[in-house]
Amino acid sequence: MSGENGYLPEPKGFATAAIHAFQDPEQWESMAVVAPMVASTTFKRYGPSSFKKFEYGRSGNPNRDVLENCLATLDNAKYGLCWSSGLGATMGVASLFKAGDHIICGDDIYGGTNCLLDKVCTKLGLEISFVDETKIESAIKKNTKLIWVESLTNPTLKVINIPAIAAIARKHNVLLAVDSTFVTPYFQRPIDLGADLVVHSLTKFMNGHTDVIMGVTITNNKNLYDQLKFLQNIMGIVPAPFDCYQVTRSIKTLPLRMKQHMKNSLEVAKFLETHPKVEKVLHPGLPCHPQHELYKKLASGCSGMITFYIKNAVLEHSQRFLTSLKIVTLAHSLGGYHSLAELPSVMSHASIPEDQRKILNITDNLIRLSVGLEDVEDLISDLQQALEKV
Numbered sequence: 001m002s003g004e005n006g007y008l009p010e011p012k013g014f015a016t017a018a019i020h021a022f023q024d025p026e027q028w029e030s031m032a033v034v035a036p037m038v039a040s041t042t043f044k045r046y047g048p049s050s051f052k053k054f055e056y057g058r059s060g061n062p063n064r065d066v067l068e069n070c071l072a073t074l075d076n077a078k079y080g081l082c083w084s085s086g087l088g089a090t091m092g093v094a095s096l097f098k099a100g101d102h103i104i105c106g107d108d109i110y111g112g113t114n115c116l117l118d119k120v121c122t123k124l125g126l127e128i129s130f131v132d133e134t135k136i137e138s139a140i141k142k143n144t145k146l147i148w149v150e151s152l153t154n155p156t157l158k159v160i161n162i163p164a165i166a167a168i169a170r171k172h173n174v175l176l177a178v179d180s181t182f183v184t185p186y187f188q189r190p191i192d193l194g195a196d197l198v199v200h201s202l203t204k205f206m207n208g209h210t211d212v213i214m215g216v217t218i219t220n221n222k223n224l225y226d227q228l229k230f231l232q233n234i235m236g237i238v239p240a241p242f243d244c245y246q247v248t249r250s251i252k253t254l255p256l257r258m259k260q261h262m263k264n265s266l267e268v269a270k271f272l273e274t275h276p277k278v279e280k281v282l283h284p285g286l287p288c289h290p291q292h293e294l295y296k297k298l299a300s301g302c303s304g305m306i307t308f309y310i311k312n313a314v315l316e317h318s319q320r321f322l323t324s325l326k327i328v329t330l331a332h333s334l335g336g337y338h339s340l341a342e343l344p345s346v347m348s349h350a351s352i353p354e355d356q357r358k359i360l361n362i363t364d365n366l367i368r369l370s371v372g373l374e375d376v377e378d379l380i381s382d383l384q385q386a387l388e389k390v
């Protein structure tokens with residue numbers, strides 16, 4: 001469990017902050033223990049140029065405000081901003097830059113992020129290079145403004161050495177943004193490790209109940225926050241108040257859920273590791289993961305993500321495996337209490353060109369599992385029976 005076996009210690013006061021930060025009941029008139037839901041799209045002013053705190057629902061809402069502040073606290077930072085999706089948050093960050101600016105992006109990232117940067121941001125004049133994380137420094141140019149990495153990559157679960165990349169970013173006066181969707185602030189806080197910006201798809205572990213699409217950007221840099229706040233409002237990439245209410249509720253059980261995701265996923269990974277039909281298992285908590293020791297220095301535990309390769313399988317075999325699953329659900333996404341399985345080569349990473357997928361080992365026998373919170377014995381027997389069908 002977190003803090004043990006050589007991992008970083010668990011962050012102090014995390015569960016208390018998840019439950020209480022910025023939610024003192026005395027701040028709202030009703031004294032409600034749970035932050036009241038405010039659906040109103042507009043707020044009465046004292047005069048044309050004077051208002052209490054909120055003016056219009058796109059520029060700010062009480063439920064969004066509570067969530068943004070609470071999330072910033074959990075990442076040990078000052079400023080949080082919520083966006084209507086993880087990709088919305090990514091678009092907000094990309095919009096900090098102008099035509100001619102260069103962004104270096106890790107090459108193993110979520111397919112949608114790759115597509116957004118490659119197909120949309122390039123049309124707006126941004127220059128994008130996708131590079132292996134070990135080659136970032138050599139990819140820096142005069143016009144480089146941002147390095148973007150995923151702390152634990154999607155889908156091959158490479159561990160990114162955030163302090164090392166932060167040192168490169170600082171040396172060249174470039175910003176570092178870390179998408180930490182796969183790890184969460186409960187296990188890792190990229191700002192403490194030197195990042196300027198953190199992004200999470202809240203859709204995943206953070207909300208954890210597979211019923212909200214949302215993203216967040218977090219920073220300690222007031223100037224970046226002000227620019228992003230302007231973009232959030234003027235681009236209109238804002239979440240609904242009820243969704244903010246739901247995520248605020250979900251966050252309260254994040255520590256409990258993450259501990260159980262870690263326990264279940266390690267047991268499943270160990271089962272897969274010994275299965276004769278499995279060629280290779282990737283999970284940062286397994287000693288056989290090539291960066292297991294590095295991961296323990298950077299995080300206090302592991303989430304529910306596992307990637308594995310079925311031995312000698314072609315597309316048809318992987319499809320048979322996935323459609324034979326009875327408890328684990330064949331679906332996009334990750335991080336919820338349901339266990340999900342998917343085939344990145346035709347699902348989450350289908351938009352990545354085939355030659356690039358080959359380089360990244362995103363082959364048709366690579367299965368991505370998001371281990372949920374069901375009884376682990378049931379998950380293992382489900383995987384066992386589906387592997388028998390291959």
Ligand code: P1T
Nearest residue numbers: 085086087110181201203214332333348
């Ligand atoms: O779906 P959305 O909330 O827009 O989040 C996008 C996103 C950003 N970053 C990472 C690391 C992600 O994995 C995602 C979304 N990923 C999936 C839907 C998936 O199945 O991998």
